[in-house]
Amino acid sequence: MYQNQIIIDGLQYCNWTRDYFITLRDSGITAVHVTLAYHEDARQTLSLFGQWNRLFEQNSDVIIPVDGVSDIALAKASGRVGIIFGAQxxxxxxxxxxxxxxxxxQGLLIMQLTYNNQSLLATGCYERVDSGVTRFGKQVIKEMNRVGMIIDMSHSAERSTLDTIEISTRPICISHANPTFAHDALRNKSNDVLKALGGTGGLLGFSLYPFHLPNGSQCQLSDFCEMVARTADLIGVEHLAIGSDLCLNQPQSVLEWMRNGRWSKSMDYGEGSSSNSGWPDALPWFDAKNGMKNIYQGLLEHGFAQEEVNQIIGGNWFNFLELSLKK
Amino acid sequence: MYQNQIIIDGLQYCNWTRDYFITLRDSGITAVHVTLAYHEDARQTLSLFGQWNRLFEQNSDVIIPVDGVSDIALAKASGRVGIIFGAQxxxxxxxxxxxxxxxxxQGLLIMQLTYNNQSLLATGCYERVDSGVTRFGKQVIKEMNRVGMIIDMSHSAERSTLDTIEISTRPICISHANPTFAHDALRNKSNDVLKALGGTGGLLGFSLYPFHLPNGSQCQLSDFCEMVARTADLIGVEHLAIGSDLCLNQPQSVLEWMRNGRWSKSMDYGEGSSSNSGWPDALPWFDAKNGMKNIYQGLLEHGFAQEEVNQIIGGNWFNFLELSLKK
Known part of the structure; x- marks a missing residue:
């Protein structure tokens, strides 16, 4: 039964209000990977932690911070939603x-090495040339391995991702992206990357962001499940999860911050364009209330075994976190 | 026996090297309150924590970070020195x-509301007018009470200190200062402050910094013990401890940073003067190796009971920390 499972959404960046926390809880989600920062520097990140501390104080009946999987188990047992922090x-x-x-x-459990652009650590997926992991990047990967901070390459370029998988002594994740074979986009991942990821114990979270899906906002649940099935054939179901990339109730200004940060004076449209600059239309079968449950049912109907669906819907994230957060 | 006791030095700012950690351990000290920051802002404080994390990594056989009294017990049991972080x-x-x-x-367990000057929270002991706790100060006291961060008024002015004792719902400390009756200095504390402190369960750590002592660097151990005895008569031995203010192996530049931070273009000499601008001469009976042991012996010889000496040398700090760090 859906409500008995550990349900984990491996990426959301919604407008975090008490109402939304209650929606999350009522949707059956046990824990969610929350994007804390996109372009915020160290000092600004402290303020973001501070704002979240207030949310925890004010909503302790609905949400709890996650520092390890025992907190996710506690969230499940107490009917609350665990908040797993990451930076993009x-x-x-x-x-x-x-x-x-x-x-x-401070509680940052997951960090992407890049967000679309070249960073001090590696190359993002929109750069013309992918020069791989930098000198600083190698040091940071080693340090993240040491302290148990999870490496996420969702927005990174191909060679940088393959470099990272090779350098890292721990499995890494791609928390929210889809296979290129399902939809050819700069943000999606090649079979080479997926195989290297799975071959080292890593995790792929399938994205529900329309720009990452075949037929965009018209993608059907059955198409989504077929993509999952083909990826399971490629790298094994134990490496598959969900990272919905759900960004609900956010104004256009937040989308522009995600895309432009402080780095561009002219508007960058990310995966959109000047004639299509807004948030994409939501998938009718993936809303905040029933999205994860619909996927759960869809996967069962598509022919996945119960145990496989339990893994994809949260069990794999739980096991991956358990292994990855140990010091 | 000295070596069986919990020995806590309630304030040091030495040059933190492996050699010095070993000296601390060999001196029998169980835990030390280390000044992490004097004038460093939030961002700079993160770097200071980062530097200390390296020290913990490199010297894990000698020192451990303290987040609660169980870590002090662990330090004692494993023959290491617990590091308690505070900001001045x-x-x-x-x-x-x-x-x-x-x-x-992040591990900051103790914070002074002011350092000599007016701060955003309260007035420092060198200001001409002491306007007491500010609007922001009241909020911060309440928040420190909530999260279990200890308030330290060592460098604060009289009214601000009395205000704080009244506002705070938890006992506060004056980690390193002496009674004005023993030596009249702006940094030392009046009987009114001491009585208010003791009357609310607070803690006074006696300073070994010569500028705070009768006869400065010529102060004898017996004079020091007499000061302790008179203070015990005034507020009770259960409120007394040691906060040596030991600053060993630091260059003049560190003294100037402590005194001037970024706030003054002309040199401020703190407790010194233009003709006496350096570190004061150390007390011959209070060095890093035997200082705490000498005080232990001195207090016994002065007529304190064994149990009283155990309290002053560390037991009171331990109990105060146990009570204060609970959320």
């Missing part, structure tokens, strides 16, 4: 290796 | 109430 960029560590451990201690 | 100013929280919890989570 390496901006929270500035240019300072020691801030990896500082941010980990 | 409120600069680590910038102007942001939420940073109290953020810094507490």
């Amino acid at each position: 960029n390496c901006s929270p560590i500035d240019d300072e290796i020691d801030l990896v451990e500082v941010m980990r201690k | 100013n409120c600069s680590p929280i910038d102007d942001e109430i939420d940073l109290v919890e953020v810094m507490r989570k």
